[in-house]
Amino acid sequence: MTTTPTPRPVPAPVLKELRAVDDAGRPAVSRTDDEGGAPLRCCLRRSAPGETIALVSYAPLRRWxxxxxxxxxxxxxxxxxxxHAEQCAGPAPDAGLPFTDAHRTLRRYSADGRILGGRLVETPDAFAPALTEAFTDPEVALVHVRAVEYGCFLYEVRRDDRSDPAPEGR
Known part of the structure; x- marks a missing residue:
């Protein structure tokens, strides 16, 4: 890896699609998040009480x-x-690696989309070294950070964002 690990949110054009129809073919249904705390994949932060959010089905590897x-x-x-049920500003600049407050799995993928392995990360200070380690394997093209409990996708890190053949805008 030639740069600091950069978490990639769901890209803005994809979010627009998901807000209409998700990757399972269902229309998005928005709701007010009364409690807050939902891990938002559009801006890579937790929701605040009272924000309007949607829970949608997303196929990150399929889209990549x-x-x-x-x-x-x-x-x-x-x-x-x-x-977010409506467009948001995206992640804060230099926000660092999000959602490191719990155990996570780093799932490694090759350029042809096959799983090359994974690693459990248990502490916040272990995330960056684990990502660096993942990318020492030249076969690893991208890493998905996922929740341990349910396996939910949180965000993606790619080998080198500067060489991304089709970067998505925010």
């Missing part, structure tokens, strides 16, 4: 594979993610 020509085969999956 469609752009890159990879074929993840059976590794293609979709799952629930929270997003």
């Amino acid at each position: 594979a469609a752009r890159t020509g990879a074929d993840p085969g059976a590794y293609d999956e979709q799952g629930p993610v929270f997003i």
Whole structure:
């Protein structure tokens, strides 16, 4: 890895699509988050009480594979993610690695979309070294950070964002 690990939120154009119809083909349903605390994949922070959010189905590897020509085969999956129901400003600049307050799994993928392994990360200070370690393997193209309890996708880190063949705008 040639740069500091950069967490990638769900890209703005994809969010626009998910707010209409999610990756399972269902219309998004918004709701007021009375309690707050939902991990928002659009801005990589937790929701505040009273924000309007939606829980949608998202297929991150499928969308990445469609752009890159990879074929993840059976590794293609979709799952629930929270997003703001309306467009938001995205992540704060230099916010660092989000959602490190609990055990997470770093799932490694090759350029053809196959899982190359994973690692449990248990402490906030272990995230950056674990990502650096993942990218010491030249076969690793991207890493998904996922919740341990349910396996939900939180965000993606790519080998080198500067070489991304089709970067998504915010």
